[in-house]
């Protein structure tokens with residue numbers, strides 16, 4: 467089987483590294499996401515284990531499709547009865563390369579017709595479309611006269627780990643936090659500090675990574691667990707796989723600490739860590755009080771951007787001063803504003819362009 471794990475902009479290389487480390491075969495660098503090959507169970511395992519991937523999709527087929535009728539015929543080649551019956555709901559989305567001069571919604575409609583026609587012919591009834599929470603999500607990619615038909619195995623996007631019920635004011639997506647941690651060069655052993663932890667996403671993702679806790683373990687179910695072919699035998703194999711994931715987690719954690727000035731953010735962080743099964747230390751402290759000691763630490767920070775939060779230059783200046791005084795530390799700051807970068811007078815040792823939602827960011831790494 468061929469799988470494709472989608473990645474946020476700028477996270478492709480670390481996603482490829484993660485998938486290779488997890489033992490997925492032929493994972494290679496590609497813009498937008500990383501393909502790999504394997505058996506069905508490898509797709510399930512990717513849903514459970516990728517921290518950085520946004521969705522895991524399986525390729526059902528690639529077909530010649532010179533025009534819209536070709537797209538219909540391509541989708542009709544798939545045996546849809548394996549995945550859904552009239553009792554299931556489904557949704558189709560599509561990408562159409564600009565050379566097709568076709569609105570992607572029209573492509574999705576055509577694909578939907580092909581699925582409905584096939585199932586009506588087979589069962590005498592058709593399944594309903596549900597855009598919000600479908601059992602089966604189909605994606606059609608149409609470019610260069612070829613249509614590729616994918617099924618989304620994840621269901622809800624993978625940043626929804628199932629441990630965060632409370633967000634702060636501008637919570638990071640868990641998948642972006644995980645990508646940031648890997649890009650930061652953290653060795654998973656150095657004590658880690660997030661001085662502006664908000665709802666705790668970075669400390670929680672760091673601890674889960676360090677303790678080898680599969681990020682998907684708290685998810686009630688993935689998309690593929692709602693498909694027609696996910697029978698009792700498959701459910702038993704998935705139960706065993708979850709058990710295996712629980713066994714490879716270990717309790718060894720470096721010291722992971724989160725600070726913030728906002729009481730409600732700290733309560734959210736505590737509740738979220740507890741829901742993730744972790745005991746982490748969260749405490750009220752302003753950034754200006756963070757002082758160096760004789761220990762080399764990793765600091766990760768996601769300061770407010772001034773777009774979504776009322777950030778001011780004073781805070782960025784405090785951040786600049788912290789980078790100056792935390793000698794011997796390694797520091798990774800997700801800067802979403804040029805003002806933030808300007809206030810830090812040190813030269814970064816590495817920078818990585820990332821996107822936080824629609825905001826262009828830079829992950830700046832310092833070694834003061």
Ligand SMILES: C[S@@+](CC[C@H](N)C(=O)[O-])C[C@H]1O[C@@H](n2cnc3c(N)ncnc32)[C@H](O)[C@@H]1O
Pocket residue numbers: 633634635636637638639661662663664665666667668725726727728731751752753754768769770771775781784
């Ligand atoms: C963008 S949010 C962090 C979001 C967090 N990464 C999450 O996923 O929930 C920035 C945080 O910085 C905190 N903050 C603002 N000024 C601070 C200061 N001077 N010292 C410490 N924390 C501060 C805010 O309370 C807010 O929770």
